[in-house]
Amino acid sequence: xxxxxxxxxxxxxxxxxxxxxxxxxxxxxxxxxxxxxxxxxxxxxxxxxxxxxxxxxxxxxxxxxxxxxxxxxxxxxxxxxxxxxxxxxxxxxxxxxxxxxxxxxxxxxxxxxxxxxxxxxxxxxxxxxxxxxx
Amino acid sequence: xxxxxxxxxxxxxxxxxxxxxxxxxxxxxxxxxxxxxxxxxxxxxxxxxxxxxxxxxxxxxxxxxxxxxxxxxxxxxxxxxxxxxxxxxxxxxxxxxxxxxxxxxxxxxxxxxxxxxxxxxxxxxxxxxxxxxxxxxxxxxxxxxxxxxxxxxxxxxxxxxxxxxxxxxxxxxxxxxxxxxxxxxxxxxxxxxxxxxxxxxxxxxxxxxxxxxxxxxxxxxxxxxxxxxxxxxxxxxxxxxxxxxxxxxxxxxxxxxxxxxxxxxxxxxxxxxxxxxxxxxxxxxxxxxxxxxxxxxxxxxxxxxxxx
Numbered sequence: 265x266x267x268x269x270x271x272x273x274x275x276x277x278x279x280x281x282x283x284x285x286x287x288x289x290x291x292x293x294x295x296x297x298x299x300x301x302x303x304x305x306x307x308x309x310x311x312x313x314x315x316x317x318x319x320x321x322x323x324x325x326x327x328x329x330x331x332x333x334x335x336x337x338x339x340x341x342x343x344x345x346x347x348x349x350x351x352x353x354x355x356x357x358x359x360x361x362x363x364x365x366x367x368x369x370x371x372x373x374x375x376x377x378x379x380x381x382x383x384x385x386x387x388x389x390x391x392x393x394x395x396x397x398x
Numbered sequence: 399x400x401x402x403x404x405x406x407x408x409x410x411x412x413x414x415x416x417x418x419x420x421x422x423x424x425x426x427x428x429x430x431x432x433x434x435x436x437x438x439x440x441x442x443x444x445x446x447x448x449x450x451x452x453x454x455x456x457x458x459x460x461x462x463x464x465x466x467x468x469x470x471x472x473x474x475x476x477x478x479x480x481x482x483x484x485x486x487x488x489x490x491x492x493x494x495x496x497x498x499x500x501x502x503x504x505x506x507x508x509x510x511x512x513x514x515x516x517x518x519x520x521x522x523x524x525x526x527x528x529x530x531x532x533x534x535x536x537x538x539x540x541x542x543x544x545x546x547x548x549x550x551x552x553x554x555x556x557x558x559x560x561x562x563x564x565x566x567x568x569x570x571x572x573x574x575x576x577x578x579x580x581x582x583x584x585x586x587x588x589x590x591x592x593x594x595x596x597x598x599x600x601x602x603x604x605x606x607x608x609x610x611x612x613x614x615x616x617x618x619x620x621x622x623x624x625x626x627x628x629x630x631x632x633x634x635x636x637x638x639x640x641x642x643x644x645x646x647x648x649x650x651x652x653x654x655x656x657x658x659x660x661x662x663x664x665x666x667x668x669x670x671x672x673x674x675x676x677x678x679x680x681x682x683x684x685x686x687x688x689x690x691x692x693x694x695x696x697x698x699x700x701x702x703x704x705x706x
Contacts, residue, residue, distance in 0.1 A: 266428045267491070267514070292492040299512045302499025313498070316510055318420035346417065 268392050271319040273301040273310040275338060278328035283355065287323065290381045294389065307337040314342065314350055321351040321388060331358050332365060339370040351391055355379060407436060412443075414477065414537040416509055423511055426532055427525050429668060437528055444534040448475065448641060449541045449657075451559030453521060453581070456547025458567040459591040461500035462624040464544060470634045472507050475540035475641075479509045479533050483522050485546045486514040497544060509538050520554020521545035524668060527558055527661040548581065556584035557660035560653045561640055563587045563633075568601035576608035586617060587636050593623035 272288045274281060281303050288298045299317050301310060314322050322342070324335055335354050342348055348370060355375035358366070363374045373387050402410070402421060410418025425433035450471075452460050461482065472478040482497035493514035504510055518524040522545055533541060545555045556562055564585035576582055588609070590602050602621040609619055618636045622629035644650050678684045686692045 265516070267516075269424075288494055292487055292494045293490050295490045295492040297486075297493045297495060297514050299495040300499055312416070313510075315417050316420050317512060318424040 267297045268295075268321070268388075269297045269299065269317060269319040270321045270323060270388070271299045271301065271310070271314050271317055272323045272325065273305055273313070273338075274303045274325050275305055275307055275310055275334040276326060276328055276330045277304060278326055278330070278356075279303050280327040281325075283327065284323075284325040286381060287325070287355070287384055290385050291388065294385045296388065307334060307341055310338055311341040311345055311347075315345060315347060319350060320392070321353065323384075324352075324354040324356075326354070326356040326358070329357060331356060332362055335366055335371065336369050343370065351388075353384070353387065355384070404432070404435065404439075408439065411436075411440065411532065411536050414509075416506075419509055419533075419536060419538075420511070422532060423529055426528050427513065427523065429525065429672075433528075434669070437531060440535040441531060444531060445539055447530065447534045447539045447541055448561070448645070449530060449543060449559045450637065450641075451543050451545065451555040451562040452565065453545040453548050453552075453555050453562065453584075454565030455549065455567070455570065458547070458565045459624055460544050460547075460565055461497040463565065463589065463591060463622065464542060465501045466622075466624050466627065466630050467634055467637075468501070468504070468508060468542065470631075471540065471542070471637065472505075474634075474638055477507045477509075477538045477540070479536075479538035479541045480504075480511070481526060481529070481541070481543045482510065482512045483515055483526070483544060483546045484512065486516045488517070491517075509536075515546050518554075519552065521548040521552040522554050522558070524664060527657075527664045528668075530558060530657075531661065550578060550580040553580060553584050558657050560644055560650060561586045561637065563589055563637070565589045565591055566601075566605065567591050568595050568597045576605065577612055586640050587633065588617060588619045589633055590619065590621045591624060593621045593628050594625050598623075 270291055272284050274284055284300065288300050291298045299319065301313060324338060326334060339352060342350060352371045353373045354366065354371055358374055358376050360376060366374050375384055402418065407418055407422055411422055422436060425436060452464060454460055468478065468480065484493055484495045484497060486493045495512035495514060498510055498512050501510060513523040513526065515523055522543065526543065530541060543555060543559060562584050564581060566588065568590065588605060590598065590605060592598055598621060606619045610616055620629050620633045620636065622633060687694060
């Protein structure tokens with residue numbers, strides 16, 4: 265039986281991991297198999313994990329302000345390693361004006377600080393239900 | 399990303415390409431037709447593997463311990479595959495796989511994969527036995543399997559490992575626990591973690607004396623602290639010595655015979671029984687069974703007669 269596997273990752277030196285853990289648990293409660301990287305991972309490590317774990321989606325969390333550089337690097341590496349099919353999303357302290365830049369490099373959705381947990385779960389449910397039907 | 403061709407999968411597995419290994423493990427974990435084809439094909443060219451099982455109650459520190467020993471073990475035994483199991487939620491069917499976050503700086507000689515138990519109660523995933531067969535066609539032939547946190551009776555890993563480390567933590571009972579069957583009986587090495595805790599030393603002495611009094615085989619007992627590294631080198635040496643002992647004698651073949659039989663049993667369950675029940679579901683017979691309208695004992699007899 266197929267399950268949807270999601271990697272929740274914390275790139276860079278940001279140690280604020282409560283959000284990532286809350287999202288991870290909410291996704292587990294919604295039926296996803298969630299792999300959590302823990303804090304302080306490099307973009308290279310994160311992409312290697314996504315490949316080993318053969319995930320369907322990758323969610324990045326950053327509350328240190330370094331999201332533009334780190335998130336872009338992850339998107340680039342995923343493409344370089346041939347896995348741009350992995351659904352990319354992210355969240356954290358990301359100002360609204362940065363969102364279009366991230367969508368441009370491959371992120372399908374960014375969840376700024378006022379997002380609810382339900383929004384993230386609904387987003388993934390919608391993406392994967394459509395894929396299953398198709 | 400296009401679908402990989404069968405030949406690409408086979409070659410990638412044999413070369414140890416992590417991208418392809420990742421995909422192949424998924425095919426088997428999801429019990430796809432392609433996965434079964436791969437297993438059928440690769441079984442003919444499988445190589446010798448050695449499986450180290452690491453088990454123990456939840457929170458004892460299995461993953462943290464593995465992080466401490468995996469580099470030394472990998473340097474000693476070659477390319478290593480690490481499978482980390484965590485429980486599937488009985489409520490949602492999802493899982494939080496939170497073991498690999500403890501592993502830092504693994505490097506390219508280590509392939510790591512997190513696996514959910516998917517409803518199976520032995521502490522491992524029901525497709526793990528097949529993944530062991532798959533990985534034996536790759537260069538990753540020293541395999542570590544960390545089970546989900548287990549209780550006394552969950553000894554599923556012992557059917558597939560050649561060497562089992564059972565991990566304990568101070569404060570989890572007294573020496574009476576050592577007398578009981580189950581978990582304590584399947585270990586080759588006992589490792590007591592949290593050696594930096596104040597009760598650790600006396601618990602360690604209690605377990606050592608329990609082993610020497612009650613166990614038929616006097617297995618090594620170690621006290622470690624993954625926090626400061628104390629005792630780690632000694633455990634690595636115990637594993638190296640015990641592995642050599644197993645491989646030099648006739649124990650390895652005995653263990654392989656058991657692993658082959660258990661793998662076959664799991665295969666019967668995953669392929670035959672599941673298909674069977676699905677067939678019942680398709681022709682609505684499950685509804686009649688649930689409704690009490692079928693004499694299930696007679697029905698099974700009919701089925702067996704037809705099948706034989």
